[in-house]
Amino acid sequence: MDVAPVQRDEFSAGFFDAAADGHLAVRRCENGHFLPPSVGYMGPSLRCPECQSPEIDWVHASGEATVVSWTVIHAKDGTRQIAGIIELAEGPWMTVALDLESDEGLEVGAALKVSFVHPEGGEFVPVFSLS
């Protein structure tokens, strides 16, 4: 699996601190609503979409998730990577690398668990495999 090194910014510091400790972090507001880490490529939610609270923290997620959709990305150099939208047990979606040999037989709802890779020069990055 080919994962490029990612650098942290202020917003993502809590996420990457947790990742370095082996935990998947998810955003949760003061009223207990879980938020996706980002909303498409439009960036993070500025407020909790359910209650508009600005008090949102990174908390540890269970690391359990299910498959929503996936793609096999083909680079021009011939390498392939499987990426998917997953639904965390807490509800938010993430777009992540799926650590699979192939997508043959993969189904919506398939159970996944998190692990982490650590590309040289970057932060720990979550990847998911079948549990």
Add this chain to the structure above:
Amino acid sequence: MNNGLSGAAAIVGLGISEVGRVYGKTGPEFAADAVLSAVEDAGLTLADIDGVLMSIGIVPDNTLISASLGLTNQQLSSKFTFTTPGGASACAAIQYASMAISSGMASTIVYVHYDCPLPSPDLSISDVFGDNLAKGTSGGNPGLIGIPGLSSAIGMTSANQGYALATRRHMLTYGTTSQQLGAIAVAQREWALLNPIAQMRKPMTIEDHQNSRWIAEPLHMFDCSLVSNGAAAFVITGSERAADLPQPPVYVWGWGQCHPGYTMSKGCDLGLQSGATISGQLAFKMAGIELSAIGVRELYDCYTFTVLISLEDYGFVEKGEGGPFAASGALGPGGSHPTNTGGGQLSAFYLWGATPLYESVVQARGHGGERQVPNHDFVLCSGNGGTLDHHASLILGANPRS
């Protein structure tokens, strides 16, 4: 149902630069060519223009087109961005121009879309922007920083992968197949063969589509739009003035927008339901016509899939039936539902929302030549931006509201 704005403005000028794999000019230079061409087509001069709307494609650009053309004392000037509303900008520009004209803010407005992502014949789009790992922040790529960087780091570096995820979801839910998407690409290629300015002029079969290389499964290369340099421009004015100008006016009968605001959480319907539903309902209500009155569809086609989901969400077919409908041959020349009649962004040229808008005007005027659709009283034009994040609709009429 008429809100007083339906039919009040019309597109009276249409211009296009050289378009496609054409080199030697910058984006703004293509824009200047298109604007001058559109103003001349309208039978007007630059002195008649008092408003300018602009949008850009892949390549960011801050040129002030109006000043660089010598347009002074403009009463309206705005530029749409890459992401908001992105491919929905062209429909949105016609909507806002129509409103500005009706309000008296400006009388005659030019809208131009331009792009120049291909710097030379030797470089492909992936040479410029990278196809695997993030190389920068152009083309909507967030680079390798923070949470968005997590996507770039695993190869989600362009729109291709996001649309692949949306397409797969539709396939998994409704049984849509790659061959059915291929039927959309083939139909549009058949139209492109009838369009002298289309980039792709070789016939294509479903087998060609299936054999084209994978970009991001389930999307083959022939599911994806082209890459083009060039610009297209449109002149909009009030309908009374339009009647005195040389070209057949294309009246703006209805419009709508919908920005779904996908939650990206449990229950999110990304890939299953687009903004075309609400945007379309608003446009048809404003125009006061039924869906069955539409003779020509110019639907935003960054990918074959956006055509399919738009056909479903506008209501031309039941949800989930878009695939079999496309495979039936309904969309191509001679089909029951002529769609993307210039070849679209898949086979003609990639000028974002200006591609379907350009062909909408050609068809509504009755200037389509070999590819002219006989029933062109009403044309439905759509725009789509982000990863299905923005949708805009226009209903254009060949006749004034009586």
